[in-house]
Amino acid sequence: MNKSFVSADDVAKRAGVSRSAVSRTFTPGASVSDETRQRVMAAAQALGYHVNQLARGLMRSESGIVCLVVSEMDTPYRARLVRALTHELQRAGKISMLINTDRSDGSADAALRQTLNYRADASILLSGLPDKAITRLCLDSGQRIVLINRDDDIDGPFRINLDDGHAARVAVSAFLRAGCRRLAFANSEVGTPSLMARERGFIAAAEEFGLEVTVQRYGNTVYDSGRKIAQTLFAGLNPPDAVFCVNDLMAFGLMDGARHDFGLRIPEDLCVVGFDDIEQAAWTSYALTTFAQPVNEIAAHSVALLQGDPANDGVQSVNLHAPLIWRTSIRHKPQ
């Protein structure tokens, strides 16, 4: 019939060795003679044997599974990060389980709980706000946890953050060099720590130069929010000549609004800086000067932390630099 799966037993019989010999052959650091290894390998090849990770995970302390917990995963930045993470995890011999936390109907929590059921070794939380109690539960169950751009006040997880405040300062000085004086900040109402850090940093840096910042917050960090903010910002009496947008998507919306609804030229009449450096920022219609998320570094650090890389023993958090990528949405590129 459909005896679809070959077991170690089958291989052992065919190779004329014991079950344990087979097991050892497929266990990296085990002691097997070259000859038996050869025999086992040959038999395994012939039969099409694959170690059953379910059974292996049952015995071993680790299952080799890492969970990626993410909401709105089709957002360009998130999608790129997921891509980088899966790639990096696969290189490390891990396999990714993807948990979609879009719905707030509890299905997200249920899914996260699932990862416990599969005895995942670790979880990487890119976003979404799973119940803090569940995060706790994962930690208590021995999972390692990495938080990306989320500065929760819970103890235990590893954290990876960007120098948001510093980036905001860089944005201010870029605007000043471009001759801008009427600064604005376009934010969402999401209010996550990293977004708020950009806002605070921008305001603080502007203040040092005696400049006030018009802050607008609206909706989610999406295109339409930027579009909406453009409407209120440029319809006012004293429209800004420079806007720092909390992410690229909002920047695109703002630029389209400024150009289409108000006939503004970029960068002649208006300078714009974004954050993320998603693919669209390089498109000719936008050519957005923006801070780049060091996606590959984030991914590399994440799996290093998860693996308990001795190089970062005791390290609980990593701070990465987001460099400014110059395009033409701002005047006066230095040099």
Added chain:
Amino acid sequence: MNKSFVSADDVAKRAGVSRSAVSRTFTPGASVSDETRQRVMAAAQALGYHVNQLARGLMRSESGIVCLVVSEMDTPYRARLVRALTHELQRAGKISMLINTDRSDGSADAALRQTLNYRADASILLSGLPDKAITRLCLDSGQRIVLINRDDDIDGPFRINLDDGHAARVAVSAFLRAGCRRLAFANSEVGTPSLMARERGFIAAAEEFGLEVTVQRYGNTVYDSGRKIAQTLFAGLNPPDAVFCVNDLMAFGLMDGARHDFGLRIPEDLCVVGFDDIEQAAWTSYALTTFAQPVNEIAAHSVALLQGDPANDGVQSVNLHAPLIWRTSIRHKPQ
């Protein structure tokens, strides 16, 4: 110490029942008295018990794991599809393993093989070209397989495809109604079946009206390819007044090239139609008329097929309609 995981045994002891009673309580269709169920549930709650899916998968024929095999998953269309699929799978109580097949260094094959090791019940192939031998292997191991937009000539998998040919016809007639006569088709060199179907359909439909089509193929289905094609298309002696792009990303590149490098106005001087209806198509800078991928339907059909839904017993392939979404990159919207 770190007795981090509670087993059914622990629950059984606390509830004063047998292991089997616990197992039955967590098995949907099993016969347990209301009283024992209550007792077991209470004990499980108190101890924080979760069924170990690894062990369950070992016994049962199915593990509850579904693999998503995808390359370039940060592409807007793919990302949206992955989002929809994970959502739908979670609703069905399944969990997704994500396999990144970007690298052609064999790590993809290795990863796909991994899914066999975890005894995944099924695989959904969105893209990428995993070795046909591996697809075969998965099938032989009893996995169900769904192919999305990939008409491989291998037997066994379920298929989900779009009416690419029909869409191409609709594009032609839309162009004709807009008064266009010099038709062009912008394709990539990727040559997957669905992309080629769009090309063939477009050429055939144009021919029926006695029109010839200028076909340009370049690189991948990305923005830069569209940009490049614009260069060769509009620098020629007889530039087209209508271009059907094989996907939205290429359309954006083509539009930016046409406008920026050649000063063409859209839709006055040039009509453009794309395919996918990704988010950016709705952005003001593009406002692209395009065929929508019925992402949610694709996801729904995928999991229905995987679950062996009796409603589609014997069904081996599903053909879905991609409706044309009208925006302003083409003149004369009907009515």
Added chain:
DNA sequence: TTGTAAGCGTTATCAA
């Protein structure tokens, strides 16, 4: 280095 035997946490079978 090798084989034997005892788990790992489930579910399925079979009496009771």
Added chain:
DNA sequence: TTGATAACGCTTACAA
């Protein structure tokens, strides 16, 4: 309905 017992496929002492 319930409980004992035998799988499931693997790893890992332990002894040879």
